[in-house]
Amino acid sequence: MPNPTVTVVGSYPRPPKEGGVFTLRKTLQALDRGEATLDDLEQAQDELVREVVTEQANAGVELVTDGQVRWMDGQTRFAKGLDGFRIGGLIRYFDNNTYYRQPEVIGEVKREEPVVVDEYRFAAAASPVEVKPVITGPYTLAVLSQDEHYRDQRALVRDLAVALNGEARDLAAAGATVIAFDEPALARVPGMPEPKPAVLQEAAALLVEGVEATTILQTYFGEVTLGEALFDLPFDGFGLDLIAGPANEVLAKAVPDGKVLQAGIVNARNTRVEELDAVVARIRLLSEAVPPERLWVSPSAGLEYLPREAAERKLVRLAEAAKEVRS
Amino acid sequence: MTIEGLLTTSVGSMPKPDYLLKARSQFARGEISREELHGLEEQATREWIEFQDEIGIDIVVDGEMYRGDMVAYFAEELEGFTEGGLVRSYGNRFYRKPVVTGEIVRNDPITLEWWKFAQSLTDRPVKGMLTGPYTICDWSFNEYYDTREDLVMALAKVVRQEALDLVDAGAKYIQIDEPAVSTRMDELDLAIKALGVVTDGLEAHTITHICYGDFHKAYPKMLDLPVDQLDLELANSDFALLEDFKRAPFTKAIGLGVVDSHSHEIESVDDVAEGIRRAMELIPPDRIYPDPDCGLKTRTVEEAKDKLRVVVEAAKQVRAEG
Numbered sequence: 001m002p003n004p005t006v007t008v009v010g011s012y013p014r015p016p017k018e019g020g021v022f023t024l025r026k027t028l029q030a031l032d033r034g035e036a037t038l039d040d041l042e043q044a045q046d047e048l049v050r051e052v053v054t055e056q057a058n059a060g061v062e063l064v065t066d067g068q069v070r071w072m073d074g075q076t077r078f079a080k081g082l083d084g085f086r087i088g089g090l091i092r093y094f095d096n097n098t099y100y101r102q103p104e105v106i107g108e109v110k111r112e113e114p115v116v117v118d119e120y121r122f123a124a125a126a127s128p129v130e131v132k133p134v135i136t137g138p139y140t141l142a143v144l145s146q147d148e149h150y151r152d153q154r155a156l157v158r159d160l161a162v163a164l165n166g167e168a169r170d171l172a173a174a175g176a177t178v179i180a181f182d183e184p185a186l187a188r189v190p191g192m193p194e195p196k197p198a199v200l201q202e203a204a205a206l207l208v209e210g211v212e213a214t215t216i217l218q219t220y221f222g223e224v225t226l227g228e229a230l231f232d233l234p235f236d237g238f239g240l241d242l243i244a245g246p247a248n249e250v251l252a253k254a255v256p257d258g259k260v261l262q263a264g265i266v267n268a269r270n271t272r273v274e275e276l277d278a279v280v281a282r283i284r285l286l287s288e289a290v291p292p293e294r295l296w297v298s299p300s301a302g303l304e305y306l307p308r309e310a311a312e313r314k315l316v317r318l319a320e321a322a323k324e325v326r327s
Numbered sequence: 328m329t330i331e332g333l334l335t336t337s338v339g340s341m342p343k344p345d346y347l348l349k350a351r352s353q354f355a356r357g358e359i360s361r362e363e364l365h366g367l368e369e370q371a372t373r374e375w376i377e378f379q380d381e382i383g384i385d386i387v388v389d390g391e392m393y394r395g396d397m398v399a400y401f402a403e404e405l406e407g408f409t410e411g412g413l414v415r416s417y418g419n420r421f422y423r424k425p426v427v428t429g430e431i432v433r434n435d436p437i438t439l440e441w442w443k444f445a446q447s448l449t450d451r452p453v454k455g456m457l458t459g460p461y462t463i464c465d466w467s468f469n470e471y472y473d474t475r476e477d478l479v480m481a482l483a484k485v486v487r488q489e490a491l492d493l494v495d496a497g498a499k500y501i502q503i504d505e506p507a508v509s510t511r512m513d514e515l516d517l518a519i520k521a522l523g524v525v526t527d528g529l530e531a532h533t534i535t536h537i538c539y540g541d542f543h544k545a546y547p548k549m550l551d552l553p554v555d556q557l558d559l560e561l562a563n564s565d566f567a568l569l570e571d572f573k574r575a576p577f578t579k580a581i582g583l584g585v586v587d588s589h590s591h592e593i594e595s596v597d598d599v600a601e602g603i604r605r606a607m608e609l610i611p612p613d614r615i616y617p618d619p620d621c622g623l624k625t626r627t628v629e630e631a632k633d634k635l636r637v638v639v640e641a642a643k644q645v646r647a648e649g
Contacts, residue, residue, distance in 0.1 A: 015413035015421055024419065072419075073418070090589070095511055097424075097507070097510075100417060191509070272470040306414065307412020307424070309412060310468075
């Protein structure tokens with residue numbers, strides 16, 4: 001892949017551009033009325049994945065995701081796929097005006113079968129460029145769930161790490177060369193509990209053990225409180241949100257040799273498009289500290305907080321800036 | 328002797344009857360005119376006012392039959408906003424998030440005509456219902472103002488103008504909803520400053536409704552919000568907040584959420600009465616306004632009515648114990 005590499009964090013808007021047909025929503029409504037089948041829904045989701053990977057690639061993204069457009073949200077996708085959970089009521093997702101159904105841990109967490117491996121296979125086959133599967137990380141899943149079984153966050157995160165390790169191994173076996181573990185709960189976000197990175201530090205080795213792929217620890221929504229100890233975690237790369245956590249800039253420049261920095265440098269939560277010069281300058285500044293072959297650039301978080309047009313514009317801007325830096 | 332106080336009210340929104348939901352989608356598809364829709368919105372408003380009169384709610388709301396989203400409604404009426412695209416709210420639910428693309432200006436009153444219409448239908452006081460500057464900012468994209476503070480303060484000015492118009496027209500109660508305040512406690516001071524602009528010298532009983540938050544952390548700091556009354560959800564946490572009031576006295580009037588707005592289950596009158604009594608151990612009844620936890624628009628019409636009946640019956644029961 002060209003350096004610095006243009007990538008994304010995870011989610012992508014599901015609605016079409018203004019005036020387009022929102023087939024996914026129409027199909028879900030028809031399903032509610034008994035006028036569509038689950039096969040119809042899967043077809044609508046497949047079609048949207050094709051659209052989303054192509055749109056990202058056309059915008060200039062070199063390592064895309066499937067946009068997580070099949071998921072209810074990042075928590076329920078895994079809570080439903082693993083043993084030991086049931087799904088509870090709606091609750092706010094970090095400091096966004098976005099909500100998710102809170103998973104409740106009611107038994108031992110185990111993985112009986114793959115969760116997102118088939119989705120990955122589909123996206124990889126549909127995409128003109130490489131696809132990065134995303135796993136919601138064990139610490140974030142634990143923080144965003146209500147634990148009625150373990151009553152011990154360390155024990156819950158350990159079992160989650162083991163279960164998700166199985167998923168990561170299967171994704172690598174299915175061909176994924178890069179796997180992101182999303183851990184926004186590691187960032188300090190207003191209204192959220194103070195991060196306890198020690199819990200992840202204990203479980204991280206279990207999470208990545210034997211995973212034959214480049215592993216990325218992806219944070220967003222705020223400043224990572226761990227300081228340079230972050231880089232002692234056994235991942236191959238680290239994603240930092242430099243928009244919501246300006247203080248992460250210092251950390252970004254300290255990424256050690258051999259590790260990838262994924263720098264979130266365009267705002268994924270506001271429609272205002274950054275000036276090209278400003279994005280270029282930011283990449284150049286980061287390039288002084290991190291050599292281009294280890295520097296990836298992305299939006300600051302998943303793009304689903306934006307309308308579809310705005311998300312695409314952000315990616316185009318990011319790719320333009322990367323191209324200019326390369327030349 | 329009966330107890331004075333315990334005036335019952337509700338948080339603002341009511342569910343739209345089926346005929347109005349249908350009309351709204353017909354209007355969106357261009358199948359009926361704005362006038363036809365407006366007529367049905369008036370009919371639904373009339374029905375909700377009649378219902379509140381009938382069951383004896385003390386402070387009435389118009390039910391917001393003519394509003395969709397509580398932020399988008401104001402954004403549509405203010406200069407400086409552009410209609411935004413769809414973003415996800417949860418699952419596969421989406422809403423249009425407004426975009427600030429210019430200076431915020433209020434050219435005409437926004438809610439005034441609806442307030443006057445509602446008040447003409449009842450002798451009971453009708454609350455003026457506004458969305459607060461902090462929440463409008465937090466739930467919009469900002470492409471124009473340099474900082475969030477600049478946008479919040481610009482919005483405070485126009486919400487203030489609307490509040491003044493309502494008071495001039497005779498509104499005795501003005502509620503300025505700030506559900507987003509609980510999202511970012513680090514910006515509570517900004518929300519306080521902005522709300523201060525709205526309520527400064529306003530000759531009305533001022534209220535703000537806050538929800539979905541970790542109140543334990545925000546209390547007692549939230550008592551600094553410059554309003555006469557805080558409207559809070561207590562039912563959905565089994566009145567846990569009362570423990571915080573023991574730690575630091577609750578110095579304002581309280582909108583006491585006594586039924587859960589997000590559950591289908593109808594609470595019993597006895598349980599709700601018990602909740603009111605527990606609050607009365609800490610706050611005198613003339614400063615307690617029993618109501619649902621939150622707006623009722625996500626309930627069915629029948630569920631909403633049943634829940635409101637329970638609030639009124641429970642308050643009546645406790646008052647009679649004087």
